[in-house]
Amino acid sequence: MLSPIQRFIDVFSRLPSLxxxxxxxxxxxxxxxxxxxxxxxxxxxxxxxxITRCERCYFLKMDTAKVCDICGANNRNxxxxxxxxxxxxxxxxxxxxxxxxxYLVFGQLxxxxxxxxxxxxxxxxxxLRITHELQGSVDELMIALNPTTFxxxxxxxxxxxxxxxxxxxxxxxxxxxxxxxxxxADEETLKSAFNRRI
Numbered sequence: 001m002l003s004p005i006q007r008f009i010d011v012f013s014r015l016p017s018l019x020x021x022x023x024x025x026x027x028x029x030x031x032x033x034x035x036x037x038x039x040x041x042x043x044x045x046x047x048x049x050x051i052t053r054c055e056r057c058y059f060l061k062m063d064t065a066k067v068c069d070i071c072g073a074n075n076r077n078x079x080x081x082x083x084x085x086x087x088x089x090x091x092x093x094x095x096x097x098x099x100x101x102x103y104l105v106f107g108q109l110x111x112x113x114x115x116x117x118x119x120x121x122x123x124x125x126x127x128l129r130i131t132h133e134l135q136g137s138v139d140e141l142m143i144a145l146n147p148t149t150f151x152x153x154x155x156x157x158x159x160x161x162x163x164x165x166x167x168x169x170x171x172x173x174x175x176x177x178x179x180x181x182x183x184x185a186d187e188e189t190l191k192s193a194f195n196r197r198i
Contacts, residue, residue, distance in 0.1 A: 005031065056129065058105035058122060059090055070094075070102060077101045079139040081126070083158060085109060085146060088183040093144070096187045098194035106145070113150050115157075123161065130165045141166035142197055146181050170197040 005027050012023035030038060054061045054068035061068035070076060070090070080101025084090055085108050093099050104126050107119050130138055141162050145151040159169045172182070172193045182190070 057103050059103060060087055079134060081138055082142040082144045084144045086183060089144065092183050092185060092190060096190035098191045109150055109154060123158065127165065136165060138166050140168045140170060142170045144172040144182060172197055
């Protein structure tokens with residue numbers, strides 16, 4: 001097989017949900033596109049090199065921007081912070097239009113059931129931000145982790161840790177089924193879960 005195609009298959013088969021068979025089909029699909037379509041794809045991929053993490057919330061931003069679009073928006077309430085696992089959770093929540101506050105991307109919960117150093121660092125940084133930038137408290141800290149057994153345990157740990165700096169701590173309502181993922185919930189389910197947060 002041509003080495004550029006094999007290289008593509010090797011790299012793309014390591015991506016989530018792809019595997020070698022789908023990567024092979026994708027490689028041949030792209031090769032059979034017009035040159036302008038291939039160049040458009042290459043351009044879109046190369047633009048991803050300009051993305052970094054927002055130092056305030058750990059969402060994504062362009063490397064030329066100081067903070068992400070959400071942290072930099074004037075029409076959002078910085079005293080309301082939702083803690084989510086993944087960037088894709090933010091995209092789903094934003095699409096539902098049910099949250100006007102800021103976020104913290106906590107990081108995907110590990111399968112082995114023990115929080116990693118990065119999770120603890122992000123919570124520490126959030127606490128410092130609340131102390132130094134938000135006069136020591138937030139109006140609402142909403143914990144929007146996926147409703148799994150470990151997610152519920154982590155939510156209780158976060159609640160305990162932030163109870164002195166949050167006037168109100170809420171959790172996402174149970175419109176999301178136990179074991180479900182926020183990323184895959186439809187807009188109405190998410191809206192309902194946010195409106196019924198407890």
